Every structure is written in structure tokens, then in C-alpha cells.
Amino acid sequence: MMTIEDFGRVLRARKTTSEQITNECLARIDADNRRINAFILVMADEARAQARELDRELAAGKDRGPLHGVPISIKDLFDIRGAATTAASRVREGHVADRDATAIARLRQAGAVFVGKTNLHEFAFGTTNEDSAFGPARNPIDPTRSPGGSSGGSAASLAAGMALATMGTCTGGSIRIPAAACGTVGLKPTFGEIPTDGVVPLSRTMDHAGPLTQTVGDAALVYEALIGEPRKTPPAAVPVRGLRVGVLRRYFCDLLEDEVREHFEGALERLRAAGVTFDEIEIRNAGDLGTIYLHIVLADAAAYHAATLESMPEKYTKNVRLRLEMGRYVLAEDYVRALAGREMLRREVDAALGAHDALILPTLPIPAPLIGADTVQIAGKAEPVRNVMLRLTQLFNVTGHPAIALPSGTTKAGLPCSVQLVGNRMATDALLRVALACEPHISPRS
């Protein structure tokens, strides 16, 4: 499928139009959405009208930049004016957004065409996309498997060619996990960099917005539009030779499915051959990460949902309701302990990055799990799917560091594996330059 950069070239060479590429995406949605259930709402008429208007603008000499005329799908957690924001929940029945979320307004200003709103784990509170009022989204590579979550419909729509890019949100890994499960790039920028007003919250202290794309260059283009500084081309890659990268092994590589481990080691080998130097780095308190994350996300989410848990509990899916109810029992003193733990982890990640251009670790310890699986076998032991899926991503939601997931090959069964690079806070641009340099060596397709 065409990347945003490819599309921009042929668009400006007058070899295609926004209307044409939008129609191609809508045709794929029409043909395949029943199979993968990626979309909650398809905005065909609005998208065609947007595309035609953007074609007219370009013909008249108005070029909005790299996203001009680009069909993008949007996780149904973002407000798009005039459309419902369902959050994949019956709790939101009857909602209609009266304005765009700031992130959406910036994409609109940059010329994006919104093809529709994508399925997700209800209220973004899960990693598999199984609990949705609209039924589970499915992985286009193997529809018996999850596309990951919570931005599962977004990743599925991109991997199935239904959009050239997609918008996700991420509280514990909800951009990088589905990117890994569907074989795409997923960027979680630094916490607070992209406004989340007009986005239904899960945890206001850990929610991030960011793009899923086919390439790092495309992620950079969408990211720059999202921060309100669109540019014509992606940033330049730094030289790969001489990069110094910290490898997170202890805890982060303790629990990996065999083929995921092989692909991770393969990516390290290729990078080493290209001139990257690696140091083994330890996050001393990584073992406390899960419990710190849990106490923050449960309490933050429970505060937002308390009123509707009382007034319309039957409208939640069972699993999400129970998880939210659990959050209502977290004690204030334990929430404060978790916040102290977050500060400690933030200092440890800052220190780990100190002398390094980036940190590297796998994104997802397993390939996309089967829909309906509660546990997954790793090294002969049954592990809970939810815990395993969050294990490698949630740290950087707790600490706010930017992180990007890149495909690193496929298993023998054809399921994607993924590697994650992490950068310094408020230095997402620098992380993208490192990722651009590493991409040809991490992603065999490149």
C-alpha cells in the first residue's frame, strides 16, 4: 500500500487525486470491514466531499503540506465535530461532538481526510479489543486473532489498507501494542506534547495521543502536524554508525515468546553490523512497574466513571465494568505510593538514557493472541494475556518518555514481531531521527 510520502509525490505530480485515494480506501472498507470490524462509523460522504475540496484547493495552488488529501482513520475516542464519540460503549449512546478535538482540528488544518471512526476496547480499557459494544475488531493478518488494543480498529484499518495512517491513543501501550500486533509503526510522543482535550480519557495522567503509520517517515509527518508544526518532508535520519543504544534485558526480556526473542536478537545483530554500539542497561525497580501502573490507572479511570457506574452499570461490557469497579477500592495512600513510584521510575529511565541516543527493547512479548484467550503459553507456563501485553510498553506511559514501535519481521505463522525505541522526554523529534536511521535495519521490509 502507498505511504503518505509516496502519495504526496504522485499527488503533486498530478498522477492521482485525494478523491481517488479516498475512494480506494472506502472501497477496501466496503469490501473488508465486515471481516475485521475495524470501523464503528464510516464517513464516506464526508470523506469524499473533503477530498474533492482538497483537490480543488491544490489545483488552485493551495498546498497544505504532506497530509494534504491523505485519508486517515480516527480512533473513536476523539471528538470529530458532528459525529458521535462512542468510546465503543453504550454508555456514550446519543453523544454528538460539537467541535473537533484539538488533535483532530490540527489534522483537518493540515489537510487530512477523515474516512471514519475506528473500533477500540471499550473506553480504551484493555489490550485486546474484545470488549467493545460493537463487537471485537479482528486482525487482518489472521481474523481469529486480536489486532491488539486498545487502538485495535485503528491498527487493523491501517494494516488492511483502509487508510494511509490512523490516530490512536495510548495509556499503557494502546498505540504500540496494536502496531506490533498488526505489523505497523506506532508512535507515542512525550506525555503532554499532543493535546488530549476532546479525547475521552482513561487516565488523565498517562493518556497520550499519537499516530500509527506504515513507516517512521510517515509517523514523523503526522506527528509534526499534531504538534502544530507541519513540515514538507520528514526530519533527516541521524547517521546509524556511531549510535549508542541501551538494551533493556533484565525484566524486559525475561518473558518473551521464542520467535519474538529471535527477531529481537536479529534486529540487534543487524544494527550492530551497521555500526550501532549497545550497552546493557537495567531499570532497577522495573519489577514494581506493574503494580505502580495498576494503582494509577485504576484510580484515575474510576474517578471518571464513578457516576455512570452508579447510574447505568448495565451499559458497560462486563469485564470493563468489573475493572472500573475494582478501581473504586484503591485507597488514597496507595495511589500516593504509586505516584512516588512513578517519580522513581522516571528518574531511572532518565538515567538509563543519560549516555545513550535511545533505549531498545521488544514491543510485545508475544505475537497477536487468539481472540478469547485469557492466557498464553510462554516457556511452558500459562501467563495472563493482559499482563503480558502491557509488560513492555506501560513503563513509558508511567514515565512519559516518547517511544516508537517498528516491525521487526514475522513469525513462521506470518504474525508480526516488533521492536521499540525510547527517547528522552520532550525530544520526540530526536527519537524519530534515531528511528529513521534504525528502520532499515530493524524492519526487513525496508
Added chain:
Amino acid sequence: MTIDSWLQATIADAERRGLPELKPILETLARATKALRAADFNDRADAGANQPSAPSP
């Protein structure tokens, strides 16, 4: 509140509210909270002479 008394009270409250299926996940949360309270980053009022009275910023 100790973890044990917290767990007893929360399970009783969940049952009173007609949510007995919360019991196993509250037990899971209790184990997580126990680990959180035992973590070495917690500071405490009786910190010894060789420990800082508050974490460094």
C-alpha cells in the same frame, strides 16, 4: 488500613452491591497493593539516621 482488613471490607461491600464476581480481582489487587507497600521506594516517618528524611527531588 491493613491489606487484610481492606480486602475483607471490599469483598463485603462488593457482595452487598451485588458484585460477587469482583472477589477474585480484588484478591489480585490486594496482592498488587501488598507488593506496592513493600517496595523499597516508599519513605516512612521513622526513617533511620542513615536514610534521607525525604526522597531527593
